[in-house]
Amino acid sequence: MNQRHRLPIATGNASGKKPDNHRPMAWVLVQKYGVLGALQLLWTDVVWDFIHRVDTAKPVSNSVLFNADDAKEQNRYVASTFRAVHSALTHLQPTVNFTEANFVDIGSGKGKALIAACRFPFHTVTGYEVSEVLHEIANSNLNTLGLQHRASSRLLNAAHIDIQEADLVFYLFNPFTGHTLNQCLQRIAEASGTKKRYVIYVNPTEDAVYRQYFTLIGEQVFQPGDVEVNFYETRPG
């Protein structure tokens, strides 16, 4: 790892679980956060949307977003919680100089993680999203919040992502699997060169695939909701 801090590796959290594309979200939330936690989340994330006149929290099912073939590899839209993004970035902050780094959310949906990342001093904040509907909602959200000069959503299948020199922090909330995942991770790994890049992987159901491309440097479980997050760094080119 570089000149800065090495992240602690806690207990293993790659549980072999599958991405959850089907269960009703309200049920998932109550199971994960408990009734009180779900109510809290309602306040910090759902009412927040209402107060700020944006649309980030409401999930969108695969059948609405993708045709049946694409939906085999692409996971539905479920937003990160503000707390989860905040915890993950706070955890990584001692390791990376954020002011010189671009934050990149791969599979950025309605832009929730972009909004959360704007609270940190990143050089730029960019999301790549394959669904036109979600991409447009994301940019509309950023405009409404006055964040359009700090952050943007780009419409792109992440299998074809071009990595910029300063793209140093990648955030993936389990957006896809299969070939798309391999192509995307390979592009990040190959872009590495002499620069170290960091990957934050939320709900790491495919940790084994990520480890083929990157070195695992930390595993954390953040509260509330036991949110499992793995941290990786690229290997020297």
Ligand SMILES: C[S@@+](CC[C@H](N)C(=O)[O-])C[C@H]1O[C@@H](n2cnc3c(N)ncnc32)[C@H](O)[C@@H]1O
């Ligand atoms: C679980 S959501 C995460 C949303 C956002 N990153 C967040 O944390 O709030 C996964 C997102 O990945 C998007 N996605 C799926 N396949 C993709 C692909 N091939 N390229 C880009 N985005 C994709 C989905 O449309 C969805 O918005």
